[in-house]
Amino acid sequence: MNKLSGHHHISMLTKNGKRNNDFYTKILGLRRVKKTVNQDSPSMYHLFYGDLTGAAGTELTFFEMPVAGRTVRGTNAITRIGLLVPSYASLQYWKERFQQEEVKHSDITTYAGRDALFFEDHEGLRMVLLNHHGHEVPAHWQSWDGNEIPEEHRILGMGTVEITVRYLQRTVNLLKNLFGYTVVTESEKEAVLQSIAGEVFGEIVVKELEGPSEKPGRGSIHHLALRVASVEDLQEWDAKIKEQGFDSTGVVDRYYFQSLYFRDRNGILFEMATDGPGFTVDSAVEDLGKKLDLPPFLEEKRAEIEAILEPLE
Structure with missing residues (x-):
């Protein structure tokens, strides 16, 4: 079985698809x-943002x-998403851009040992x-060249993902013992782990926090997907997860990738997803994201689905 090769995607909730689309594409x-x-509830949009092709590790x-x-x-929630930019000058560029666009943000500081700029979208x-x-x-x-961001400052892809839990070791042990993550640093209340040692695109910060569990809403994070090479690997992971006493959905065909879902013992929802076939399975690269794409099993309901959805543009 291959090692997990980083984050695949991360999924959130939004109240308004149009405003969401404007923030992530225009800002x-x-x-x-x-x-x-949403293949399980097709009356709602599922929007994907990323690089040129929406490659694994770039998808929000x-x-x-x-x-x-x-x-x-x-507590007991995924609480922050790290996005990589090329340089310190990029952080300065984005600080000025956030000021101009009235995006809530911090001064340039540090996070998980790296230069950092905290910010929030319009939904927090x-x-x-x-x-x-x-x-x-x-x-x-x-x-992707179809934006106004200078190439030397564009967002590259996903970096450190933060998870806040009531019982630190429950999640740390899952990542370390089941999935083979390397522990970079660990204290009584926080641990930093990497799926590939030395690489931030598979890094997770786990923090311990007592108190009530997060109540999800707009701007909350639903799940983190981890990158798996193939369907065969996914099936092996499914068996291993079940052997450890976790409930798994088993392998689910999402058309653009194959997935499985399970919760750890803090209630954190993880997905494991394959690289392929990817978003070009039903679109040319130049046409990605322009029209409503549906998996084959929903195609016969296209008229009904399109009648419900509000246009994004």
């Missing part, structure tokens, strides 16, 4: 690589839930830009 300069629906995805209330922050989703110091990124990540 952050990401490409909308897939406009589709959102379920549109118009009835979503506000998030009540707490907590994120942080991290200086990648010009280091190499995965070979399959490809910059």
